[in-house]
Amino acid sequence: xxxxxxxxxxxxxxxxxxxxxxxxxxxxxxxxxxxxxxxxxxxxxxxxxxxxxxxxxxxxxxxxxxxxxxxxxxxxxxxxxxxxxxxxxxxxxxxxxxxxxxxxxxxxxxxxxxxxxxxxxxxxxxxxxxxxxxxxxxxxxxxxxxxxxxxxxxxxxxxxxxxxxxxxxxxxxxxxxxxxxxxxxxxxxxxxxxxxxxxxxxxxxxxxxxxxxxxxxxxxxxxxxxxxxxxxxxxxxxxxxxxxxxxxxxxxxxxxxxxxxxxxxxxxxxxxxxxxxxxxxxxxxxxxxxxxxxxxxxxxxxxxxxxxxxxxxxxxxxxxxxxxxxxxxxxxxxxxxxxxxxxxxxxxxxxxxxxxxxxxxxxxxxxxxxxxxxxxxxxxxxxxxxxxxxxxxxxxxxxxxxxxxxxxxxxxxxxxxxxxxxxxxxxxxxxxxxxxxxxxxxxxxxxxxxxxxxxxxxxxxxxxxxxxxxxxxxxx
Numbered sequence: 143x144x145x146x147x148x149x150x151x152x153x154x155x156x157x158x159x160x161x162x163x164x165x166x167x168x169x170x171x172x173x174x175x176x177x178x179x180x181x182x183x184x185x186x187x188x189x190x191x192x193x194x195x196x197x198x199x200x201x202x203x204x205x206x207x208x209x210x211x212x213x214x215x216x217x218x219x220x221x222x223x224x225x226x227x228x229x230x231x232x233x234x235x236x237x238x239x240x241x242x243x244x245x246x247x248x249x250x251x252x253x254x255x256x257x258x259x260x261x262x263x264x265x266x267x268x269x270x271x272x273x274x275x276x277x278x279x280x281x282x283x284x285x286x287x288x289x290x291x292x293x294x295x296x297x298x299x300x301x302x303x304x305x306x307x308x309x310x311x312x313x314x315x316x317x318x319x320x321x322x323x324x325x326x327x328x329x330x331x332x333x334x335x336x337x338x339x340x341x342x343x344x345x346x347x348x349x350x351x352x353x354x355x356x357x358x359x360x361x362x363x364x365x366x367x368x369x370x371x372x373x374x375x376x377x378x379x380x381x382x383x384x385x386x387x388x389x390x391x392x393x394x395x396x397x398x399x400x401x402x403x404x405x406x407x408x409x410x411x412x413x414x415x416x417x418x419x420x421x422x423x424x425x426x427x428x429x430x431x432x433x434x435x436x437x438x439x440x441x442x443x444x445x446x447x448x449x450x451x452x453x454x455x456x457x458x459x460x461x462x463x464x465x466x467x468x469x470x471x472x473x474x475x476x477x478x479x480x481x482x483x484x485x486x487x488x489x490x491x492x493x494x495x496x497x498x499x500x501x502x503x504x505x506x507x508x509x510x511x512x513x514x515x516x517x518x519x520x521x522x523x524x525x526x527x528x529x530x531x532x533x534x535x536x537x538x539x540x541x542x543x544x545x546x547x548x549x550x551x552x553x554x555x556x557x558x559x560x561x562x563x564x565x566x567x568x569x570x571x572x573x574x575x576x577x578x579x580x581x582x583x584x585x586x587x588x589x590x591x592x593x594x595x596x597x598x599x600x601x602x603x604x605x606x607x608x609x610x611x612x613x614x615x616x617x618x
Contacts, residue, residue, distance in 0.1 A: 546573055
């Protein structure tokens with residue numbers, strides 16, 4: 143039996159960064175991965191594949207040039223599934239090499255096989271050929287990720303009825319597509335395939351889409367979806383799904399409506415991958431979706447066992463999972479911890495992109511915080527005109543009294559990059575005056591920050607604004 147200071151189960155973003163962080167702190171580290179290729183769902187079925195698919199779809203469809211040449215413009219007249227998958231294969235292969243090199247460089251020992259707890263300090267790793275290796279550890283990090291939920295009464299066949307894993311093995315692009323589930327994954331795929339001029343019907347049982355976002359940003363996004371012909375049906379639940387002969391699918395709704403399409407994509411939630419871990423032997427009990435409960439340092443109910451990433455549930459974003467893995471390793475092994483948790487951005491790689499950080503209008507009202515908003519549309523910027531952008535909105539929330547930035551909300555191309563300007567100002571307790579007085583490169587989309595800040599300034603009571611400006615000058 144081999145013994146390590148830190149044993150990581152799962153090689154997705156949380157597992158990778160947790161293992162590397164532990165090694166950098168000078169500890170012996172083992173990383174166990176169930177699948178033959180390193181990287182987890184992020185690299186093989188989740189974050190990287192869906193974003194690569196998005197870029198391939200936007201390029202081949204000529205999406206970015208349609209503002210100039212019209213909606214009929216195409217780079218390639220007939221786009222095939224093979225066209226999309228070629229780019230995906232290249233990107234995935236490269237990222238696997240990068241991850242493997244990082245782990246090797248940091249002397250993280252990797253084991254391929256299914257991990258199962260024998261007791262709180264020991265696991266068995268069963269390889270594909272049946273070989274069993276026993277590993278001991280002082281501390282553990284469970285980062286086994288998640289997979290799509292498959293409703294038992296839905297006839298998943300991997301061709302006409304698929305989940306977000308199956309969609310990456312599609313043999314041909316459908317002409318019509320039903321997407322069930324208007325969460326992050328469903329919205330991303332619905333908008334990506336819409337950019338390929340596929341007729342989309344988006345269905346969700348809830349009345350609100352992406353409820354954690356600012357409502358104005360969601361309304362703007364839904365407007366763009368409907369403008370492209372996407373049929374959005376909120377408050378509708380699926381009652382039955384029938385496979386049609388010789389091809390296609392019929393989705394029957396509880397309201398009596400029926401939707402017929404070439405393919406149905408179900409993106410109605412995910413379940414954590416903990417069923418094979420034999421958690422009872424470790425003294426742990428997951429919830430009904432396989433998720434593990436953790437404290438602020440990602441410790442489970444068993445103090446030397448940590449969990450991070452999708453396995454603990456929301457927000458289940460690769461960027462945040464990475465930091466959770468690092469934080470868990472630092473806390474477990476005495477590494478440096480942040481004094482406070484900085485604001486983390488959310489990025490949704492739909493078409494157009496959505497990215498947010500900080501407080502929403504709804505949250506400000508609930509907390510009785512006096513605020514004012516400023517907004518700028520990308521088409522107001524010269525760069526937006528150069529790029530031919532038809533959509534794009536940047537919205538800023540400022541405290542009415544001291545002008546502190548409270549939240550940044552963006553929908554539009556490049557939103558996931560632009561958000562980091564606002565994130566930095568927010569973390570550093572910056573104010574409206576920063577954006578008003580700062581010179582931005584011209585022409586850029588980042589100039590929208592200044593336009594939005596001036597819009598907020600113009601809305602503010604002059605006495606309050608003058609007093610705040612005077613106070614800012616005195617501080618300087």
